[in-house]
Amino acid sequence: MARLVSMNLILLKHDDFIAEDRVRLSGRRMEHIRTIHRAEVDTTLRVGRINGKMGLGMITRIDSDFVELDVDLTQPPPERLPVTLLLALPRPKMLRRVLQSVTSLGVKQIYLISTHRVEKSFWLSPLLDSENLHEQLLFGLEQARDTFLPEVHLRKLFKPFVEDELPELIKGTKALVAHPGSEESPRLEPGLATTLAVGPEGGFIPYEVDKLVDCGFTAFSLGERILRVETAVPVLLAKVYSI
Amino acid sequence: MARLVSMNLILLKHDDFIAEDRVRLSGRRMEHIRTIHRAEVDTTLRVGRINGKMGLGMITRIDSDFVELDVDLTQPPPERLPVTLLLALPRPKMLRRVLQSVTSLGVKQIYLISTHRVEKSFWLSPLLDSENLHEQLLFGLEQARDTFLPEVHLRKLFKPFVEDELPELIKGTKALVAHPGSEESPRLEPGLATTLAVGPEGGFIPYEVDKLVDCGFTAFSLGERILRVETAVPVLLAKVYSI
Numbered sequence: 001m002a003r004l005v006s007m008n009l010i011l012l013k014h015d016d017f018i019a020e021d022r023v024r025l026s027g028r029r030m031e032h033i034r035t036i037h038r039a040e041v042d043t044t045l046r047v048g049r050i051n052g053k054m055g056l057g058m059i060t061r062i063d064s065d066f067v068e069l070d071v072d073l074t075q076p077p078p079e080r081l082p083v084t085l086l087l088a089l090p091r092p093k094m095l096r097r098v099l100q101s102v103t104s105l106g107v108k109q110i111y112l113i114s115t116h117r118v119e120k121s122f123w124l125s126p127l128l129d130s131e132n133l134h135e136q137l138l139f140g141l142e143q144a145r146d147t148f149l150p151e152v153h154l155r156k157l158f159k160p161f162v163e164d165e166l167p168e169l170i171k172g173t174k175a176l177v178a179h180p181g182s183e184e185s186p187r188l189e190p191g192l193a194t195t196l197a198v199g200p201e202g203g204f205i206p207y208e209v210d211k212l213v214d215c216g217f218t219a220f221s222l223g224e225r226i227l228r229v230e231t232a233v234p235v236l237l238a239k240v241y242s243i
Numbered sequence: 244m245a246r247l248v249s250m251n252l253i254l255l256k257h258d259d260f261i262a263e264d265r266v267r268l269s270g271r272r273m274e275h276i277r278t279i280h281r282a283e284v285d286t287t288l289r290v291g292r293i294n295g296k297m298g299l300g301m302i303t304r305i306d307s308d309f310v311e312l313d314v315d316l317t318q319p320p321p322e323r324l325p326v327t328l329l330l331a332l333p334r335p336k337m338l339r340r341v342l343q344s345v346t347s348l349g350v351k352q353i354y355l356i357s358t359h360r361v362e363k364s365f366w367l368s369p370l371l372d373s374e375n376l377h378e379q380l381l382f383g384l385e386q387a388r389d390t391f392l393p394e395v396h397l398r399k400l401f402k403p404f405v406e407d408e409l410p411e412l413i414k415g416t417k418a419l420v421a422h423p424g425s426e427e428s429p430r431l432e433p434g435l436a437t438t439l440a441v442g443p444e445g446g447f448i449p450y451e452v453d454k455l456v457d458c459g460f461t462a463f464s465l466g467e468r469i470l471r472v473e474t475a476v477p478v479l480l481a482k483v484y485s486i
Contacts, residue, residue: 008469078467097340101474144468224321225387226251231344234474238481 007032009054009145010047011138012071023047023057026066033059033067047071048147077147081241082193084109084169088200089118090229092125096136097230103140103150105237111169113155117202123156162211170195175217178236179209180226182219194240198233250275252297252388253290254381255314266290266300269309276302276310290314291390320390324349324484325436327412331358331443333472335368339379340473346383346393348480354412356398360445366399405454413438418460421479422452423469425462437483441476 010033016023025033033039041059047069048054054077057069089112090098102110114123126132133152141147155161177197197204197212204212209219222235253276259266268276276282284302290312291297296319300312332355333341345353357366369375376395384390398404420440440447440455447455452462465478 097473101471104468104470104474105478106468143471146468225347225349225389227347228344228386230340230473231347231477234477235348235481238478 007036007142008046009142009147010045010057011142011147012047012049012057014050018068021072022060022068022070024066024068030065030067034062039067045069046145047073048077048141048145049073050141051148053077054145054147078106078145080108080148081106081237082191083107083237083240084111084173084193084195085233086111086113086195086197087229087233088113088115088198088204089122090200091119091122092127094228094230095122095125095127098233099133099136099152100140100143101230102233102237103137104144104146105234106144106146107237108148108150109153110150111153111155111161113161114158115200115208116158116205117200123154128154158208159211162215166212166215170216175212175215176240177204177209177212177217177219178222178232179204179219180221182209182221191241196236196240198229198236201229250279250385251289252385252390253288253300254385254390255290255292255300257293261311264315265303265311265313267309267311273308273310277305282310288312289388290316291320291384291388292316293384294391296320297388297390321349321388323351323391324480325434326350326480326483327352327354327416327436327438328476329354329356329438329440330472330476331356331441331447332361332365333443334362334365335370337471337473338365338368338370341476342376342379342395343383343386344473345476345480346380347387347389348477349387349389350480351391351393352396353393354396354398354404356404357401358443358451359401359448360443366397371397401451402454405458409455409458413459418455418458419483420447420452420455420460420462421465421475422447422462423464425452425464434484439479439483441472441479444472 010029012023016025018024033045037043037045039059041062043059045057047057053073054075055071055073057071059067060070061068085102085107087110137150173193173195175195179199180203197217213219222232227235253272255266259268261267276288280286280288282302284305286302288300290300296316298314298316298318300314302310303313304311328345328350330353380393416436416438418438422442423446440460456462465475470478
C-alpha cells in the first residue's frame with residue numbers, strides 16, 4: 001500500500017527507451033509493477049518521461065529480469081509553482097520528507113542554505129549526495145504525478161550566498177522570509193513569482209533576518225503558533241499559491 | 244536542537260502543581276530543562292498548563308530528581324481552528340507525524356476512521372493506545388505553544404459512523420471531502436466551522452465518497468497533483484483558514 005502510492009506514476013529515464021515508444025524497466029520499477037500492480041501483459045499503467053510528457057504504458061513483455069512497455073506520451077506534466085524555496089538545511093530525516101513534500105507540491109528551485117542554527121553535522125549527511133537527493137525528488141514526482149525534476153542547490157556559506165547570489169536570484173520575484181514574531185503579515189500575490197525563505201528549527205537569528213531584509217525580503221509571521229518546517233512549508237505554499 | 248524545538252513550551256499537568264503557583268517536574272521535562280536549556284536557578288522558561296493558560300516559569304530549585312518552578316500563567320492559548328478533521332487511519336509512522344502536525348496547527352477534533360483502503364493491521368498499532376496518542380498530541384502542543392489538547396476519536400466501522408454519527412457532527416459546519424478527480428473546486432468560507440474528510444493513500448472508494456456526499460459533504464479536488472496525507476492536510480487547512 002505504502003509503495004503503491006509512492007509510485008502514482010512510473011518515471012521513465014532516457015536510458016530506458018529501447019525504441020521511440022518502447023521502454024525496458026528493471027530494478028525498483030520492475031518490482032513495483034510486478035508486486036503492486038500484479039501486472040500482466042496488456043496491463044496499462046501511468047507513465048511519464050523525466051522532464052517530459054506523461055501518458056500510458058502497456059506491458060508487452062514480462063521477463064525474469066525486466067518488463068517492457070509500449071508507451072504513448074502526450075500529456076504535459078502539471079504546472080510548476082513559480083517559487084524559489086530557500087530552506088535552512090533541516091536534519092536529514094526531515095530533509096527527506098521536506099524534499100518529497102515540496103517536490104510533490106510543484107516546487108522546482110530549492111536552495112538548501114546554512115544558517116547559524118543549522119547544525120554543521122547536517123552537511124555531512126549522505127542524503128546530500130546527488131544520487132540520494134535525486135532519489136527523493138523522484139519519490140516526490142512519482143507521488144504527485146509530475147515529471148519535471150526540481151533543481152537542488154547547496155549553499156554552505158550564508159553571507160556570500162546572500163550578498164553575492166541572492167540579489168540576482170530574487171529579481172522580478174516577491175521575496176518573503178518566514179520569521180515567527182515578525183509584525184508584518186504577508187502581502188500575498190497569488191500566482192506571482194516568489195522567493196520564500198524558511199529558517200531552521202529555532203529560527204533565523206536577527207542578523208540573518210536583517211541581511212535578508214537588506215537584500216529585499218519582507219519578513220512575516222504565520223501567527224502565534226510555531227510550526228515545524230515540514231508543516232510550515234505546505235502552509236506557506238498554500239497561502240502564496242492557489243494549490 | 245531537535246529536542247529544543249519539540250518543546251517550545253513546557254506543558255504542566257494538574258499533578259505537577261505542589262502549590263497554586265509552583266510546580267515540580269521530573270522525567271522528560273526535567274531532562275529537557277537541564278540538558279537543552281542548561282538551566283540554573285532563576286532561569287525563566289515558557290510554560291503552559293494543559294487546557295489552561297500560558298506564561299513564564301522561573302526555576303527556584305534544581306535537585307537530582309526534579310526541578311521546581313514558580314509559574315505565572317496569564318496568557319490564553321492561541322485560537323483553535325474551528326475544524327473537525329476526519330482522517331482515514333494512516334499507517335503508524337505517518338499517523339504520528341500527522342497527529343503532531345494537525346495539533347500544532349490548532350485542530351481540536353480528530354476522528355480516525357476506517358475506509359476500504361485502510362489496512363486492517365493499522366488498527367493494531369500500539370500508537371493508538373490512549374497514552375501513546377496523548378504523547379503525540381503533547382508533542383504537537385509543545386511545538387506550537389498551545390495548551391489545549393485535541394480529542395482523538397477512533398471509529399473502526401465506516402458505515403455506522405457515517406450513517407449514525409456524522410449527520411449530527413456536521414450540523415452547522417461546511418462539510419468537505421478531499422477527493423482527487425472531483426470536478427468541484429472547494430467553496431471556501433474562511434473562519435467558518437468546517438468538517439474536513441481526508442481519505443487514505445489511494446483515496447476513498449466511490450462508495451465512500453457517495454456516502455459522504457449523501458450525508459451532506461461536498462467533494463472537491465486540490466488539483467492534478469496527488470499529495471501525501473501529511474502534505475495535503477496542512478495545505479487543506481491553510482486553504483480553509485487564514486493560518
